Amino acid sequence: MNFAIGVFDLFAYTIPGALYMAFFGYLGAKLHVLTAASVGGVPTVVLVVVIVVLSFLLGYLAYPLGEALERVVPRRRRRNAAEEFVRRMPSAKDRLYLKESPHLLLGAIQLHDKDIAVDVSRLRASGLMVRNCAPPLLFGAIAAIVEIFAGRHPFIAAGMAALLLLASLTLVSQGRKLALWAGMKTFELCFWLPEIDEKLTADEVSRKSA
Template sequence: MNFVIGVFDLFAYTIPGALYVAFFGYLGAKLHILTAASIGGVPTVMLVVVIVVLSFLLGYLAYPLGEALERIVPRRRDRNPVEVFLKRSPEAKDRAFLKENTHLLLSALQLHDKEVAVDVTRLRASGLMVRNCAPPLLAGAVAAIVEIFAGKHPFVAAGLAVLLLFAALALVSQSRKLSLWAGMKTLELCFWIPEIDEKLAAGDPASS
């Protein structure tokens, strides 16, 4: 049996999951559950496989945390990809595809040309990656705050707490920007798909 991690899985789940693995590894070391002696006896290949699998599973299980954090963090401005697209390309205002969901349009784009759709998928995966990396960084900030009072280097811990908190909030903001770019890219590419408006109109029950 082959275990293959795709690009989307790598970005959306495995990389954020690796941060969770690092965080729990830190907790295990602080609680003396994980020691150099206990890890040193594990074969390197097996250790790498375990870390990769754990990263994927933790990233998958913790996916809702990224969604929740995105809803909690206030938006400075709510930008709709269709509105931004129409500002740049007002000649497309009467096109039927603008009324459809960008996820549906991405499916149409993938059917039309998978290679072209890769750019959109990459942007979406990157956006999910940076968003899902925010919760473990926030957890790290909480751990750093605890270290201010319980550790031996309170000033270093305070600096890390501020840095990790800022990084977590910045990642949420950047994920929204990447999501906007993915939506924009989808609309821009669909603009040039031949007969996309006719196909959407033919599939609309209201048009029949």
């Protein structure tokens, strides 16, 4: 049986899940639940498979945490992908497809040319990866704050807490930026799709007449 993880799954779930694994591994070592002897006794192949599978599952289960953190962190400014695209391409302001969801438009791009749609999928996956990596870093910052009072190196722990907290907030911001770029890329590619406005117009007419 072949087991494969797609690029989207790797970016959006597995890599953030690996950070959760690292955090729980740190807690396990601190609580003396995990030891070098217990881990070293597991065959390497089995250990790698277990880590990959658990990373994917943790990333999938913790996906809502990334969404929640993005809602909590304040935005410096709200930017709309369609508005940004029109600002850069004024001639497209009357195009009908700009009113549609970027996710629906991505499906249209994939039907037209899957290879071209890869660029949008890559940006979306990268944005989700960056955003979903923020919560485990925030948990790491909280653990570092605890280490300030309970550990032997409070100054190092304080520095790590500040660094991890800043990294977590920065990742949320960068995730939003990548999501904006993915939306703009979607509109840019749809600008050149043949007859996309005609198809949307026909669909709207059929809905109204139904």
